[in-house]
Amino acid sequence: GAGVSQTPSNKVTEKGKYVELRCDPISGHTALYWYRQSLGQGPEFLIYFQGTGAADDSGLPNDRFFAVRPEGSVSTLKIQRTERGDSAVYLCASSPKGGSSYNEQFFGPGTRLTVL
């Protein structure tokens, strides 16, 4: 079956611009996570959705970052007034359920964002 997909695969933008990154989770997965992976580092948690609501947004670095999941499926990560330090690979993962019980997270291929 189809895995997690992310679009675009690459995004180049100029400092100060607004960008949107899209994640299509595996069908039926209610839990969705965004992570950010800077060069030479491991992924860092940004935000977690259970259904339509953001249950944990503690990893968002500042108020320029925002994410939505209006229908409980596709999610969009939005970055305003991009800065060069935002350059990274943004990863999305989905899971059958979130919460306290263990469920494997399935990762998408990521969107490589470059801010010039």
Next chain:
Amino acid sequence: GNSVTQMEGPVTLSEEAFLTINCTYTATGYPSLFWYVQYPGEGLQLLLKATKADDKGSNKGFEATYRKETTSFHLEKGSVQVSDSAVYFCALRSAGGTSYGKLTFGQGTILTVHP
């Protein structure tokens, strides 16, 4: 807070050599531990996991044992292949409902295996 520390890379080995990638962690309670692998041009994939102390996770010839006394989860393989060349990430998932399953990753170790 939670943290994961992996051995510095890159690691370069000849085919059929023995592999160890060290991983230690800091966490409260009893986290679950994971190794993820990222092959060139592909997304992160779960390689193996262990959910409680003394559990051994294994897959594709790789093994790791959850050692609570040393807070470690070292990855091992007895005989590596060229196809094992990839980036390996150690990760933990906190116990408890408020963690919501989010993962904390180490910085990754690049493994290159030569024929």
